[in-house]
Amino acid sequence: MPIVIKICEEGRPAEWAIIELQGDLESRGEGTFCSQFIGDLHFTKNNVPVLIVGHHILYGKEVKMEKPFAVLEKHILDTQSHNDEKGAVDDFHVEYIVKAVIKKKLLFKTRPKPIIANVPKIV
Amino acid sequence: MAGRYIRTIEESQVVINHAKIDESDLKSITQPLYFSEHADEFEKYKFIEIDPTLLNVLQEGEKLKFCGLKDENAVLCTRNKTYEVKEAETSNSLLLLSSLKWSDEVDEADTRTLEEREVCGIFHKYFELRPCLPQLHKLRSLLKEHPYSGPEHEDEDVNQTTGYSFEGLLARVQASEEELQLALSEETACCINGKWRMLDPKYQLRVLSLILGVVEENSWTFDAVVKDEVCQALSEIVPAEILIQCFSWYTEPVGETDSNGAALYRIIEAKVCRFMGEMILATVEGLTLENFITAWQNSIPEGMKLQTSYMDGLMLVKKVNDKEIVQYFPESDLPINISERFSVLFEIREKWTYDEIYPFIARFASGNMNVGALLTKFARSSKSNGIKCYTSKHGR
Numbered sequence: 001m002p003i004v005i006k007i008c009e010e011g012r013p014a015e016w017a018i019i020e021l022q023g024d025l026e027s028r029g030e031g032t033f034c035s036q037f038i039g040d041l042h043f044t045k046n047n048v049p050v051l052i053v054g055h056h057i058l059y060g061k062e063v064k065m066e067k068p069f070a071v072l073e074k075h076i077l078d079t080q081s082h083n084d085e086k087g088a089v090d091d092f093h094v095e096y097i098v099k100a101v102i103k104k105k106l107l108f109k110t111r112p113k114p115i116i117a118n119v120p121k122i123v
Numbered sequence: 124m125a126g127r128y129i130r131t132i133e134e135s136q137v138v139i140n141h142a143k144i145d146e147s148d149l150k151s152i153t154q155p156l157y158f159s160e161h162a163d164e165f166e167k168y169k170f171i172e173i174d175p176t177l178l179n180v181l182q183e184g185e186k187l188k189f190c191g192l193k194d195e196n197a198v199l200c201t202r203n204k205t206y207e208v209k210e211a212e213t214s215n216s217l218l219l220l221s222s223l224k225w226s227d228e229v230d231e232a233d234t235r236t237l238e239e240r241e242v243c244g245i246f247h248k249y250f251e252l253r254p255c256l257p258q259l260h261k262l263r264s265l266l267k268e269h270p271y272s273g274p275e276h277e278d279e280d281v282n283q284t285t286g287y288s289f290e291g292l293l294a295r296v297q298a299s300e301e302e303l304q305l306a307l308s309e310e311t312a313c314c315i316n317g318k319w320r321m322l323d324p325k326y327q328l329r330v331l332s333l334i335l336g337v338v339e340e341n342s343w344t345f346d347a348v349v350k351d352e353v354c355q356a357l358s359e360i361v362p363a364e365i366l367i368q369c370f371s372w373y374t375e376p377v378g379e380t381d382s383n384g385a386a387l388y389r390i391i392e393a394k395v396c397r398f399m400g401e402m403i404l405a406t407v408e409g410l411t412l413e414n415f416i417t418a419w420q421n422s423i424p425e426g427m428k429l430q431t432s433y434m435d436g437l438m439l440v441k442k443v444n445d446k447e448i449v450q451y452f453p454e455s456d457l458p459i460n461i462s463e464r465f466s467v468l469f470e471i472r473e474k475w476t477y478d479e480i481y482p483f484i485a486r487f488a489s490g491n492m493n494v495g496a497l498l499t500k501f502a503r504s505s506k507s508n509g510i511k512c513y514t515s516k517h518g519r
Contacts, residue, residue, distance in 0.1 A: 002188040002200075002294065007181055017223035019156075021216045025245060032163050035127045038156040038218075038242060040135050042149045047226035050149070051156075057142045062226055067172045069249065070181065071219065074167050096189075098181055099168070104225065109215075115142045 005072060005096040016071060016100035019051070020107045021058070041106075049106045056112035068103045072096040130155040132235050151232040154224060154240045165244020168219065172211075172251050177201065190297045199252055203301035206252040217246040256459045256486060257298030259306050263321075263455065265295060266312050272323035274362055286318030310455075311372050313365055322365070328402055330361050330369045331395070335424050338390065345426065346377055346389040373398075396433045399423050404438055404451040412440055412447040436482035439471070454483050461487050465501045469515035475502075480513060 007013055025038065039053035051058045077093040135153050139146050173181070180201050181187065189208070191197045199206045220240055269285045271277075287295070293303055311327070312319050322330070337356045338348055350370060357366055373395055374388040381387055399422040403415065410418070420429055431438075436454035440447050452471070458464045461484075468475065468483055480502075481494055488494050498504065502513040 002190045005181075005187040005189065005199075007184055011184070012182060014221070017220045017225075019218040019220065019223075019242075021218065023214070024216055025218075033158040033245075034162050035160050036158045037128045037130060038158065040130070040138060041154040041156055041240070042139070043152075043226045043229050044148050045150060045231075049226065050144070052138050052142055057144075067174055068178055069170045070173050070178075072169045072171055074169065096169070100221070101173075101178060101181075102170075102219075105217075106223075115138075 003094055003096065005098060007098045013070075013098045014100045016102050018069070018102050018105035020105050020109075021051075022109055022111065025053070049108070051106075051108055052115070053112070055115050057115055058108040058112045059110060060106050060108035063105050063107045065103055065105055068101050070098050071100040071102065073099040127157070130237060130239070132237055135237065136235065146235075150226075150229045151235050152224060152229045152238055153235060154238050156218075156220075156240050156242055159241040159243050162242065162244050165219070165246070168244065168246075170217070170246060170249035171199075171208075172249055174252075177206075177252070192295070195297065198255065198258075198297040200297070200299040203299050205255055205257045205297060205299050205302060207255040209251045209253065210248055211251045212248050214247070217249075219243045219246060254489065257302040257306060258296050258459065259298070259310075259455065260459065262292065262296045262298065262303070262306055263310060265292060266310060266319060266321045269320050270323040270326075271313060271315055271320045271365070272326045273329075286315065286320040288317055289319065292319060308372075311369075313368050315362075315364060322369070324402060324405070327369065327398070330366065331373060331398065333357055333360060334366075334370060334373070335390075335395070339424065345392065346387070347381065348374060348388040348390060349381060349385045350374070350388050351385055392427050393430075393433050396423050396427060396429055397437070400434050401437055401451075401453075404434075404449065408451075410449050412449050415449045436485075441472075454486070457483060461497070462501060466515070469502075474507065474512040474514055476510060476512060 019041075025033075039051055042050045042052075044050060047062065049060045049062060051060065073096065075095050075097060077095060132153075135155065136146065139149065177187075185202060188200045189197050190200050197208045199208050220242055223240055224238065265287055289303070292307075293300065296303060298306065307314075307319060310321070313322050334353055334357070337353045338345070340356075341349075341352065343349070353370060354363065354366055361369075370388075374390055377387040377389050379387050396419070400415075400419050403410075403418050403422060407418075416429065423429065437452065439450045439452040441450055442448075457467055464484065464487075468480065472479075477494075477498070480498070484497055485494055487497055492500075498513055501516060503516050504511055504513050506512070
């Protein structure tokens with residue numbers, strides 16, 4: 001069965017953004033990322049984005065994406081259980097909503113530079 | 124969860140100092156980034172790379188579809204195009220934000236302010252789309268499941284379940300609606316009682332011969348055929364819906380009427396000749412070119428003139444012991460993956476001229492990639508006896 005992708009009810013999808021970092025972010029301590037603070041994003045007066053994460057500073061640039069992204073959100077419409085040769089199967093009836101489009105990103109592709117100072121302890 | 128850490132302007136400024144940045148070089152809005160409370164649910168989102176055309180299609184409110192059965196790679200279909208869907212992975216981290224101020228949206232002000240931004244999740248994967256050909260092989264085999272060979276062969280009970288409706292085909296074949304529609308007419312598929320089926324070639328030959336017979340009996344020229352009279356003359360022999368479709372494959376309206384006001388149609392010579400030629404090629408093996416041409420000439424109505432180009436994409440001529448032998452080689456049976464197709468072509472023949480190979484790859488040409496460009500990319504060109512030839516890139 002074809003899976004439908006459609007635009008959100010409100011019509012035009014919102015424009016969202018991506019911040020692209022080289023490598024991975026690691027969580028301080030245990031647990032999930034949920035609600036955690038990541039860092040401060042600034043722009044210089046010359047429009048260079050500056051990201052300070054923990055003890056690291058990154059300089060990036062604003063990039064228009066050659067191929068924009070659509071952000072699809074999965075919706076499960078209903079679940080039907082039925083039996084086939086292999087036994088009971090759950091058939092998910094799914095559709096995707098185009099939640100947003102992303103046309104620009106902030107790209108931080110250079111290695112982070114360390115900040116050599118005693119950064120005050122974060123609670 | 125315990126109270127979330129709240130960034131203050133002062134903390135932000137301390138870090139700016141530690142980083143040895145002159146605060147006056149920075150614009151006055153700082154955007155502290157947080158993971159959202161639901162950042163662990165980010166998997167409900169998928170990124171899909173779209174080109175500006177697709178973006179417009181979406182913004183105009185058109186629905187797109189992922190198509191494919193469980194054992195097939197997914198494709199994405201718009202109303203008129205098909206795209207292959209491939210998952211891509213990046214080692215970079217993509218942080219998704221539902222709002223962000225870009226450099227030109229950050230105004231200058233005297234005092235620093237903080238505007239918090241939420242990151243919905245970190246992504247390393249996205250889907251890429253590549254335009255691809257619709258899955259016509261599958262369509263062809265579905266259409267051939269129940270060939271129609273005349274009303275006398277139809278079992279009334281079976282009739283209800285025989286063949287596929289347009290929707291049924293769309294659900295099974297990875298193709299957009301318009302591509303499917305076009306393919307059905309190219310394949311000369313017939314809609315019988317709402318179900319799409321191929322005519323058995325022998326039956327199709329019979330219907331076409333009957334139509335041509337009516338033309339001859341009435342001594343019409345090939346561009347003054349009266350459709351209504353053809354239908355009337357054959358109404359007892361061929362079911363109307365089949366006759367009308369079959370008539371439409373081999374004729375085109377002239378845009379004029381006869382003295383009685385009936386619309387006139389032209390028999391398309393190329394299509395009639397091609398069908399007759401294909402019938403011969405598909406049934407008789409190993410004919411020499413000369414014998415084929417003779418048989419072909421005998422099969423077409425008097426007054427039509429053969430051109431070998433009518434067989435483009437259906438026939439290959441091979442040299443065997445100084446004899447030219449024709450071979451049935453339908454383009455439609457070749458792989459729909461372009462590099463696989465090139466290897467099949469170079470396997471069957473080492474060297475091709477542009478005109479020879481053209482009908483077998485023309486399907487892949489698109490706006491930014493014509494046949495010449497395809498050959499540059501997938502083949503090697505050389506000159507032999509002053510004639511430009513194409514050979515395999517990975518050739519001997």
